[in-house]
Amino acid sequence: MSVPREIGIGLISVGWMGQLHSRAYANLPIVYPELGIKPRLVQAADTAADRVDYAINALGYESGTDDYREVLANPEIDVVSICAPNFLHAEIAEAAARAGKAFWIEKPAGRSAAETQGIADAAAEAGVATAVGFNYRSAPAIEYARQLVAEGTLGRITNVRGAFFADYSSEPNGALSWRFIRKLAGTGVLGDLMGHLVDLAHYVVGPIDKITAATSTVYTERPELPMGTGTHFAVVENGKMLPVENEDYASMLVSFGDDAQGAGAVGTLEASRVAVGPRAQYGLEVYGTEGSLRWNFERLNELELALGRSGPHVGYTTVLANSHFGDFARFQPGAGTPMGYDDLKVIEAKKFLTAFLGRESVHADIRDALAAQRVVSAAEASATDRSWQDIAPVAGTSAARKTEEGGRD
Numbered sequence: 001m002s003v004p005r006e007i008g009i010g011l012i013s014v015g016w017m018g019q020l021h022s023r024a025y026a027n028l029p030i031v032y033p034e035l036g037i038k039p040r041l042v043q044a045a046d047t048a049a050d051r052v053d054y055a056i057n058a059l060g061y062e063s064g065t066d067d068y069r070e071v072l073a074n075p076e077i078d079v080v081s082i083c084a085p086n087f088l089h090a091e092i093a094e095a096a097a098r099a100g101k102a103f104w105i106e107k108p109a110g111r112s113a114a115e116t117q118g119i120a121d122a123a124a125e126a127g128v129a130t131a132v133g134f135n136y137r138s139a140p141a142i143e144y145a146r147q148l149v150a151e152g153t154l155g156r157i158t159n160v161r162g163a164f165f166a167d168y169s170s171e172p173n174g175a176l177s178w179r180f181i182r183k184l185a186g187t188g189v190l191g192d193l194m195g196h197l198v199d200l201a202h203y204v205v206g207p208i209d210k211i212t213a214a215t216s217t218v219y220t221e222r223p224e225l226p227m228g229t230g231t232h233f234a235v236v237e238n239g240k241m242l243p244v245e246n247e248d249y250a251s252m253l254v255s256f257g258d259d260a261q262g263a264g265a266v267g268t269l270e271a272s273r274v275a276v277g278p279r280a281q282y283g284l285e286v287y288g289t290e291g292s293l294r295w296n297f298e299r300l301n302e303l304e305l306a307l308g309r310s311g312p313h314v315g316y317t318t319v320l321a322n323s324h325f326g327d328f329a330r331f332q333p334g335a336g337t338p339m340g341y342d343d344l345k346v347i348e349a350k351k352f353l354t355a356f357l358g359r360e361s362v363h364a365d366i367r368d369a370l371a372a373q374r375v376v377s378a379a380e381a382s383a384t385d386r387s388w389q390d391i392a393p394v395a396g397t398s399a400a401r402k403t404e405e406g407g408r409d
């Protein structure tokens, strides 16, 4: 094997996602040795000093800083992971593009469609590769679902049902992290979970062209939590109560455009961060004239499939992820031994660094983030006036399209 190409990595923010990106970079050459890529963890930035220490001492970064600008100015760094809270995304991503650094940004890229457009424009102008943390599309069962829809195995797609239901804020004293404050997060569950679901629907079925939405806030006050402490699962007893500024639950009626693989299909998409029962039940169901499929993140390695309308086996069969499904075989030698959430980020890191090297990669980039965010921002508008909203198409996404499987028009 030739000497691997070293890629200098900069990390901005060392919270849950920053740590996960770092583990993904570390695992990439082990899981995909043939790519000849060797990520080098150069520098990490966080305003919380203990997280910088963790980045150096546990994750293995060579240096740390409390100022992300140092990471962007570091000539040893080729690409950056932007894992900061949402309010910093546009500022950091646009600065990264201006500095000529490719970036892998966590979702939602911008807090609104306008902000995401600004990031997309900056990346296009600088000509830097981008990736967005829509990790669920890399689940092997989802990759296979996309393939089944594209091959027509389910027949004509008639309807889609998706629900991303989490309980991370179901506790009334769940902390008021940055996620609940409008200027820090933008929307609530719409940007946090609905964006993921919209991306899955785009990736498997095709671009959404119209929506109408309703939202609600179940808990209107929560105890405050200082930035950089705890997680968004934290519960604070007897804390100072402050207002929740965005929605806990959202639902949408959607239709898919003429160019979608599932052209003419309609459906419902819902998201909640306060569900009691589902833990991280992130599900997508696709129904067609010849069959249907359903997947749920809590059962990451299972795809439920129903093919055909008659015969003794009509109805759902559970197929365990196996070597025919996406990158499953990279992680486990045989079906039945499950992959995990962290593995999805290793796949995402592979797609990002492959794109950075100018090699072919069908992955979520900033255009896909813009497409999802247009739906999210339209849902926000629709929820206030109950209108139907047209979604302007975004060129060059990896949404499932009728004519060219794999998108990228």
Ligand SMILES: NC(=O)c1ccc[n+]([C@@H]2O[C@H](COP(=O)([O-])OP(=O)(O)OC[C@H]3O[C@@H](n4cnc5c(N)ncnc54)[C@H](O)[C@@H]3O)[C@@H](O)[C@H]2O)c1
Residues within 6 Å of the ligand: 012, 013, 014, 015, 016, 017, 018, 045, 046, 047, 048, 051, 066, 068, 083, 084, 085, 086, 088, 106, 107, 108, 133, 134, 135, 192, 227, 228, 229, 231, 232
């Ligand atoms: N893809 C997914 O499934 C997924 C899951 C969770 C979070 N996310 C996204 O990842 C992003 C980060 O979320 P998280 O859960 O890791 O958050 P977190 O709260 O765990 O971490 C955020 C970190 O940012 C740091 N920070 C704050 N201000 C900073 C600044 N000015 N410069 C540098 N660092 C700063 C904080 O100190 C903290 O360490 C968000 O955009 C979120 O929506 C994506």
